[in-house]
Amino acid sequence: MKKGPREAQTVAVVGDRVRFLVLDSDPDHPNGVIEEVMPRRNRISRLAARRSGGRTEQVLMANLDQVVAVQSLREPSPQTGFVDRLLVAAERFGVLGVLVLNKCDLVSDSTDLDRELEKGDYFASLGYRVIRASAHSGQGVQEFQDILTDRISLLIGASGVGKSTLLNAIQPGLELRVGEVTGKTGLGRHITTRTELFPLDNGGFIADSPGIRGFDPWDIDPEQVRDYFPDFVEGSQECKFRTCLHRDEPQCGVKARVAQHVIPVWRHEAYLALLRDLEERKAKLGYRN
Numbered sequence: 001m002k003k004g005p006r007e008a009q010t011v012a013v014v015g016d017r018v019r020f021l022v023l024d025s026d027p028d029h030p031n032g033v034i035e036e037v038m039p040r041r042n043r044i045s046r047l048a049a050r051r052s053g054g055r056t057e058q059v060l061m062a063n064l065d066q067v068v069a070v071q072s073l074r075e076p077s078p079q080t081g082f083v084d085r086l087l088v089a090a091e092r093f094g095v096l097g098v099l100v101l102n103k104c105d106l107v108s109d110s111t112d113l114d115r116e117l118e119k120g121d122y123f124a125s126l127g128y129r130v131i132r133a134s135a136h137s138g139q140g141v142q143e144f145q146d147i148l149t150d151r152i153s154l155l156i157g158a159s160g161v162g163k164s165t166l167l168n169a170i171q172p173g174l175e176l177r178v179g180e181v182t183g184k185t186g187l188g189r190h191i192t193t194r195t196e197l198f199p200l201d202n203g204g205f206i207a208d209s210p211g212i213r214g215f216d217p218w219d220i221d222p223e224q225v226r227d228y229f230p231d232f233v234e235g236s237q238e239c240k241f242r243t244c245l246h247r248d249e250p251q252c253g254v255k256a257r258v259a260q261h262v263i264p265v266w267r268h269e270a271y272l273a274l275l276r277d278l279e280e281r282k283a284k285l286g287y288r289n
């Protein structure tokens with residue numbers, strides 16, 4: 001199957017149900033062949049790296065219950081718009097979205113008005129589960145374990161935010177490799193190099209994944225993206241135009257709510273940036289799915 005067209009790079013991914021032919025059942029040197037990948041109930045996909053020409057879907061995981069976006073409050077500092085984009089991909093397929101804000105121990109006083117904590121509170125107000133955690137102090141680790149129990153989940157986030165460390169904290173037997181964040185660049189070192197699914201002692205499965213820089217959701221039309229911002233629904237009912245993209249149009253209920261501080265400016269900007277990216281992609285390549 002790997003010899004297929006370029007798109008075949010994700011012919012079988014973590015979470016796939018497959019038909020498997022056992023060639024050798026000897027536990028010392030088991031061997032077999034994947035013969036068929038069953039239809040996926042859902043998936044989390046992004047546009048593969050630029051070098052693929054921007055036409056290739058990269059499926060990060062299939063058949064999952066929830067996607068857990070992990071950010072660190074410091075070292076590395078969060079990527080603008082990452083959570084917004086990931087939640088769009090989750091909404092697209094009806095996958096539950098969860099946000100973990102890790103390294104809370106690095107924020108001197110977690111009650112102070114940290115911008116990222118404020119953003120977390122906003123996502124929580126939209127109904128997403130948001131966990132303030134520290135793999136080092138133990139804060140939120142029990143809560144993190146609880147949300148993973150009996151579910152199939154994907155952990156995703158930039159390199160160095162502490163995905164593997166958090167998993168080791170709830171299940172030390174995993175003994176996952178973790179790595180220092182480089183002082184100079186403040187970036188992680190891409191310690192985890194492939195996505196791998198682990199059974200959890202308390203039930204459920206968790207996939208740890210390599211750090212990613214950006215997330216461009218796959219298979220979303222520019223005109224659709226507004227539908228995956230649940231906080232825009234109410235305001236959009238007051239837009240003059242039914243086709244309003246909440247950008248330059250007059251009498252826009254969403255922009256009115258931004259002006260009233262009901263919808264934060266950063267949230268609207270995350271939407272506009274994603275909309276622009278999707279429009280550019282469509283203009284360049286033509287929309288395909």
Ligand SMILES: Nc1nc2c(ncn2[C@@H]2O[C@H](COP(=O)(O)OP(=O)(O)OP(=O)(O)O)[C@@H](O)[C@H]2O)c(=O)[nH]1
Binds near residue numbers: 106
């Ligand atoms: N201060 C602090 N450091 C943490 C915390 N969690 C993880 N770290 C540190 O952050 C560094 C990176 O942790 P990893 O678990 O390797 O990060 P990762 O997200 O798995 O990174 P990749 O595998 O490269 O994607 C390590 O040095 C950890 O010790 C935390 O809650 N607080």
Ligand SMILES: [Mg+2]
Binds near residue numbers: 211
């Ligand atoms: Mg890791």
Ligand SMILES: [Zn+2]
Binds near residue numbers: 246255
């Ligand atoms: Zn509008």
